[in-house]
Amino acid sequence: MADDLSMRVRQALLTGDNRLKQGVDPAKARESYALALQLAKEAGIEDRVGPLVELRLADLERLEQEASRSARPED
Secondary structure: OHHHHHHHHHHHHHHHHHHHHOOOOHHHHHHHHHHHHHHHHHHOOHHHHHHHHHHHHHHHHHHHHHHHHHHOOOO
């Protein structure tokens, strides 16, 4: 069971990464990362996966801020 959960955690992280690369709505990537964290908690590997998810979420936040800045008209 733990192996299955670990595989699902990896899949959720990969799905989030792929969604970002493909330009899908960032909220969908965020959902994948949240799922990965939830599954990691269930598998008892949150301490290893949590920092990875935090990095990805921070990158996602940075990308969203950059996109909103570039979408604003210049003064």
